[in-house]
Amino acid sequence: MVYAVVRAGGRQEKVEVGTVVVLDRIKASEDGTIQLTPVLLVDGDTVTTDAKKLAKVTVTAEVLGDLRGPKVVIQKFKNKTGYKKRQGFRADLTRVKITGIK
Template sequence: MVYAVVRAGGRQEKVEVGTIVTMDRVKLKARENGTVQLAAVLLVDGDTITSDAAALEKVTVTAEVLSDLRGPKIIIQKFKNKTGYKKRQGHRQELTRVKITGIK
């Protein structure tokens, strides 16, 4: 069993070949149907665990960009009592869905 832990949009994700991961689009500069390389933090190959930074520079985790999408709407509301202050705004995070194609 071979898997890796990669940096994916400010977070870390455990991935294997064929895994589909959703990550932030801002961190990931790739077009749809393109490929992207992800930085490995940890590599597990059977009984061998690699966490040394020098050894992990040689590890490449490639992913294929499947689609760009947006997350759910988050509503931010602020209110102060007795002052008439009310503020409402929304946010939708831009995301990218990728499929892991190889760990070498």
């Protein structure tokens, strides 16, 4: 079983070939593929964490599409002062499918 832990969008995700992952918005090249940076590689019983060996490893992914996350409502309220503030936020996301770990 081969899997990798990759760094993407300020987080780390465990991925295998064929896994579909939702990441923070990433710009893809014109052919729709991206490269992800591996932090850890597990190949059977072998665990690789050395930065020099991981520099040779490439994790490629195909962009399936862009989407937006759920709306988060931010409300602030202070009692007895008349202060109320309401704000919303939706994250820009990208859905990718892992195509190869080499």
